Amino acid sequence: MGEYLRRFWLPALQSEDAPTNEGEPYRIKLLGESLLAFRNTEGRVGILQEACAHRGVSLFYGRNEDCGLRCVFHGWKYDVDGHVVDMPNEPPESRFKEKIKPIGYPTAEVGGVVWVFMGQGNPPPLPDFAWVSAEHLVVTKRYQDCNWLAVVEGGVDSSHVTFLHSTLKDDEGKERPNPIPGIGETLQTNDGFPRFDIVETKYGYMVGARRNVADPDRYYWRITQLVLPFYWMAPSPEDGPYYSCKIAVPVDDDNTINWTISWHPQRPISDEDLAVIMAGVGQHVVDVLPPDPSKPYGNCRPSQNRWNVYEIDRERQKRAEFTGVHGLGMQDQYIQESMGVVPDTAREHLGSSDLAVIKLRRRLHQEIDREQDRSAYPYTTNSLRDLRGATMFLDKNTSWIQEIVDKIDLPDVLYES
CATH class of the missing domain: 3.90.380.10 (Naphthalene 1,2-dioxygenase Alpha Subunit; Chain A, domain 1)
Structure with missing residues (x-):
């Protein structure tokens, strides 16, 4: 059943749950996964797995800054798509961050609702209610x-x-x-x-x-x-x-x-x-x-x-x-x-x-x-x-x-x- 439900866009949170750019993350849980929603500097909403890909620290306590959510443990920073965009505890020449699988899911914000697609491949069209x-x-x-x-x-x-x-x-x-x-x-x-x-x-x-x-x-x-x-x-x-x-x-x-x-x-x-x-x-x-x-x-x-x-x-x-x-x-x-x-x-x-x-x-x-x-x-x-x-x-x-x-x-x- 879980794989079937991942074929669909899921209503995840209301837009008002993440009202402020660079505001506090909002805890959600869908299909058994602990997730965070945050609105970045430009107003886009990202939905990420709550655990940092490095050591599993909760990103709820992270810094929402400069178009990303930064873990306060070792400074790893994620964009709204879940890509690691900064890894300050690694040498400047390191390409380690390119090997880390994104921890985010595609989102869309319409109708006062932030939607998330947790499946594989390209998302289908949003339901046109x-x-x-x-x-x-x-x-x-x-x-x-x-x-x-x-x-x-x-x-x-x-x-x-x-x-x-x-x-x-x-x-x-x-x-x-x-x-x-x-x-x-x-x-x-x-x-x-x-x-x-x-x-x-x-x-x-x-x-x-x-x-x-x-x-x-x-x-x-x-x-x-x-x-x-x-x-x-x-x-x-x-x-x-x-x-x-x-x-x-x-x-x-x-x-x-x-x-x-x-x-x-x-x-x-x-x-x-x-x-x-x-x-x-x-x-x-x-x-x-x-x-x-x-x-x-x-x-x-x-x-x-x-x-x-x-x-x-x-x-x-x-x-x-x-x-x-x-x-x-x-x-x-x-x-x-x-x-x-x-x-x-x-x-x-x-x-x-x-x-x-x-x-x-x-x-x-x-x-x-x-x-x-x-x-x-x-x-x-x-x-x-x-x-x-x-x-x-x-x-x-x-x-x-x-x-x-x-x-x-x-x-x-x-x-x-």
Whole structure:
């Protein structure tokens, strides 16, 4: 799996994590490797292995100076690509530094995100999501103590939203049925058993989850996009304030950086919508512990965590909401972490509502088998540009796939049947 993931660009850090030229390095960890990000004198961001190639000293304590990161032990200096550009403890005529393999990885900085490619050979194109070039977006990330695949599986599981994210009473204390996810409180359903329809694509698959509603002639459809290897787009209302993309990047086998990116294609996210985001009631988790530069991603560790049992409010759980835990994002996180850092899938009993999870596991096995086939890279030009989740009410004889033909170039992205 690790070699498969190295075929892709990985979101590594936010641009704001390395805000200053010649500033302090920022510790990260990806695919089990301890890394450092630093912004050089000219503003370029480099991502290097943390250990100096000489004696293994941590470069976190190095000097960020004159377009390079210099180890304070013996003065070896690295540029943003990881090449040794100065070796002052060797004689001037020495060519020893030319024999040292670079300890850096290629990077790109777009969409407020610094990306890194940790694979072999030339990097593929960056994924062309709409938000990558959007002018108006909000980016947050959080550290999660569980395997990345459990996080992605939670994202494509549409059946849990009727339960995990439901509320029991309105603001006036009146009983109410579960709201339809993503479209507010005015339209409601008690249908806890969505029927799934999954369409395979070159980039991953589309999940259609169908629910019954009060109108006997229509269905409610909730469409989620899964983009390999670890992106998904859950629905926003068709007239919603913004769209969102989620990303689960593996730190190692046991930990994940869970990204949430929200954007609007035409206008800034309004102050009112931003206030909701910053309140942490949705997918963005913004309440974090004080920064700890000694840890990878030490500035995005949630203040709600397993050590304070996620600040669960048992009284609120009884009287107001299903979980008693604040925020949709944290509700997802605490459930996923509660399954263990690497869930024991041998103990599971998957049913018909788990079809998207089953399909994801099978698809990843298929992709790993095709690992050496570079032509199997799942992104094609503009194939991701118009992707987003969707919600819609459709007549029972209307195909949900047909309804999104205008939004996605289906002939280009669907697999041959």
